[in-house]
Amino acid sequence: MAEKDKVTIYDISKKLNISAATVSRALNNNPKISQKTKELVMKTAAKMNYKQNKLAQALKSGKTHNVGVIVPYINRNFFSSVIRGIEEELSPHGYHVIICQSHEDVNNEIKQIDTLLNTQIDGIFMSVAKTTQDTDHIEKVLKENTPLVFFDRKKDVTGLSSVTIDDFRGGYLATEHLIKQGCKKIAHFSGDLNLEIYKNRHEGYIAAMKDYGIEPIKEFSLQVNSKLESGASAIQDLWSEDEKPDAIFSASDYAALGAIQELKKMGVKIPEEVCVVGFSNEPFTKYMELPITSVDQTPVEMGRNAAKVFLEQIEGSKTLTIEKKVVLAPELYIRDSSNRNL
Amino acid sequence: MAEKDKVTIYDISKKLNISAATVSRALNNNPKISQKTKELVMKTAAKMNYKQNKLAQALKSGKTHNVGVIVPYINRNFFSSVIRGIEEELSPHGYHVIICQSHEDVNNEIKQIDTLLNTQIDGIFMSVAKTTQDTDHIEKVLKENTPLVFFDRKKDVTGLSSVTIDDFRGGYLATEHLIKQGCKKIAHFSGDLNLEIYKNRHEGYIAAMKDYGIEPIKEFSLQVNSKLESGASAIQDLWSEDEKPDAIFSASDYAALGAIQELKKMGVKIPEEVCVVGFSNEPFTKYMELPITSVDQTPVEMGRNAAKVFLEQIEGSKTLTIEKKVVLAPELYIRDSSNRNL
DNA sequence: TACTTTAGTGCAATCGATTACAAAATTATA
DNA sequence: TATAATTTTGTAATCGATTGCACTAAAGTA
Known part of the structure; x- marks a missing residue:
């Protein structure tokens, strides 16, 4: 199969001698399309091995279904566990998780945010770097109307939600x-x-x-x-x-x-x-x-909760900004290094 | 700032009374554009806080600059370290890393590959699940002409590269x-x-x-x-x-x-x-x-090498398929559990 | 039979950036 | 000054999917 074999709705429309609009509607199960046409289109699409181009769809809808996660280092157990939680919660909703590392440096954080916004992600999750003082770059995200959820290491910025432990x-x-x-x-x-x-x-x-x-x-x-x-x-x-x-x-x-x-x-x-x-x-x-x-x-839980906050935020009315602070309960695991009453 | 404040090249072109094509060329430093115009466009773009829409660009060029990484679980030290290596090597080249978990289940692997291909990623990195026997889903990637690089856990599929340790x-x-x-x-x-x-x-x-x-x-x-x-x-x-x-x-x-x-x-x-x-x-x-x-x-090195193989693959001529097998040297760290000659 | 509904499709614009090709503006040459 | 050569810029199509509006055909009503 050559590179140019990507099947589009136009290919389907040509083959069936109908318009691309009809194909699109049929594939999206639009009620205005007759059952016969729908089935015909579906079958043909399957036969031609049609795959929806999410990119085109994203351009049209403005939603990429991608979210970015910014952490200091991805291979620290705590952070990778949070990411696991985020991924597992969002994946069933069709979202993909893009990871970025700040290396504990605000400047990287700023760059990462910039490139993430350029790629039109639908939201950002982040744990700030140790060196982060100023929050200009974070407020920029807010201004662009992109949901941002802090986890663990947050900054106090009005309008932004966070998930932390107590x-x-x-x-x-x-x-x-x-x-x-x-x-x-x-x-x-x-x-x-x-x-x-x-x-x-x-x-x-x-x-x-x-x-x-x-x-x-x-x-x-x-x-x-x-x-x-x-x-x-x-x-x-x-x-x-x-x-x-x-x-x-x-x-x-x-x-x-x-x-x-x-x-x-x-x-x-x-x-x-x-x-x-x-x-x-x-x-x-x-x-x-x-x-x-x-x-x-409870890092995995933290990730899951952060993801939930994000979902609420985008599923709610766009005009309403939610500022939610979720605080999870930490749990003490008592082990031998401090247990005198064995 | 409202949601619709996204500045496009059309906004710039209107403001300057020139065509969007000229703006695009100026921003891309096209030699056919005069220095004056370039500077004017650049300044105006900066002033208007213009941000390139990577999505539109991706749709046009067919390159998203996103790659997918599929691992069993992201919060295993080995895998998150490999991902760190991949991210650090690709990030300077403008790529973003999307992570997916197979949970050691082929079926998830298949789904992940499908959705990754739909989102038009430029390449896939993966370590197969324990249960993976059949390689149909992997060969599908090959057929779509999407570069795939295995790391650590590979399958023998002709045309695919891998980075492993010996x-x-x-x-x-x-x-x-x-x-x-x-x-x-x-x-x-x-x-x-x-x-x-x-x-x-x-x-x-x-x-x-x-x-x-x-x-x-x-x-x-x-x-x-x-x-x-x-x-x-x-x-x-x-x-x-x-x-x-x-x-x-x-x-x-x-x-x-x-x-x-x-x-x-x-x-x-x-x-x-x-x-x-x-x-x-x-x-x-x-x-x-x-x-x-x-x-x-050497997981971080493994990730870096996998990323390099990917970059070679896409930077080389598209017609030529590279099948590269990189094998890294493992290193034995001798510690007390086996060291008798202290 | 003539006319109104309603169901089912098609046309064309849109999302934002890129790029052949065409056209205009500028400079060089006779 | 007129014409050719060269710069510089504009027009319009394209990437693939979506959708408001218009239109055709079929069904319903009088």
Whole structure:
């Protein structure tokens, strides 16, 4: 079969000696077309192996049935799981998911948004980069009347919906759990406080401490990258002081693991002397010999919900802008790294 | 800004009192347009916030600059890493990546291919599902003259390119390493032998054994799923016999981990009594307290290479069909689970 | 039988950009 | 100054599907 074998409605119309309009209507099951004609067209279309050109249809209708998803990196478990959720929810509705990576850089984010808008996607899902401060590029999307749904890492822009987990509660739960294990001097490894999620987790930590009558120590709140080495060196810093923590609540599983490895190296017993809790419930946390307690973010659910918000938005009346904030409940998975009552 | 604010070349042409053709040519830097006009058009376009409608362009040119990637599940580390490679290689060339999941089911694969072809993608990348036997749906892609590049899990279809790792060599390397650690009774956990990759790993295992003068025992070749429990129960099966292995080479990291956990439970010392090697170099393997030796598949590189093959294919003359088989070298990461000479 | 409905189709414009080909404007040449 | 050569721009068709409006043919009514 050669390249030019694409069958169009014109080919069908010629073969049947009817107009392309009739063919189009017949294929779309338009009530104005007689049953006979419809069946004839359908059969002929099938016989000729006709495939609708979605491109032409998209140009005419203005709907491509493509959505874009912008994430920092696609091969992080959390993000690929969210994307899985989005894909599985949208696929039955005929949408395709285009993926873009920001590499944690606003400039890439800006470019990606631009090219996505040019390709006429029907909507955008995104988790902003760490470096994103300004929201001009995001407001541009809003102005073009393209639905945008944030997930996990959002920015406050009026008119835009978001799906997140209750990070405050995640932080609170983790901290409360540690307190209930008898820990009092709980240190917190926070991520980049430019991101709401980390700020909220931190606030949850503070709130839990206060609720249980423990005054949080300032020196015990550290900003730590999501890397093993960062967690390890944070432990070194903490242990170089006189006052040492009896628990670590890390906003990142990676930093938590680094901390655990470093503590073991120093001969500190976990969870007897120090309890450790991470965040994200990365796959590896449950595989460890000393499985790590962690807060699950239900990423697939997050993706599904984001997709649902999007669908509501486009299926609703176009004039009405919906601003919906969906907040999912985080779940604490208690494992050996913090469980003293075995 | 209202929905209908999309600026077209006609809007520009009206504003400047010139034809749309001239505007189009000016924007495309056509040499037939005078410098003055070009600059005027450019400036006006920028001022009016003109954005090229890629859809219209795609309909005209027949090129959407979209490619589809079909994988079993997008949130498996290996697949999302390959996709990352594809995206990073193609993005600078103006391509967008659409992702599809087959959920390891041929029927979904068939549907995905159909809808991708309808949306006029410029190419398809795919790793077939475990259940894929028949290749009719794949040959259909070939007939439509749409480039298709397999990665990792391929099918032999003449005219189609693929990028894989040398699984035979991966199996050989792993087995050879075990032999060099002094192991003689090496068991192999194979995956679904319907997939070439597992067959090849198995053959590499057999070949290494024979090369080192060890006759492989049939009962030591088990078909084991890529799950912890499967690895664990395989160990139970093996240890219920008199003749027990002194090493496990698992074609899956998950099964390897399950095996390790089960062996530890039974009090078997690793690597002293039994050495274990996995496959895929999943992130968790290096994080374990007993890090697991594994064969790396260089997924990001695989994606990049697949993308390059695709680009060659479409940039080359259209009449010439390229069938390129790229085979990447796997790399063995030796870790504590099999390293006796510390 | 003559006229009104109604069902079923066709014509032609549209979505936005591209591009042969034709035509006009400009410059060069005699 | 008239004509040829060269630039520059415009006209109109095209990509494939959709749809308002017009029109034909068949059925219904008086």
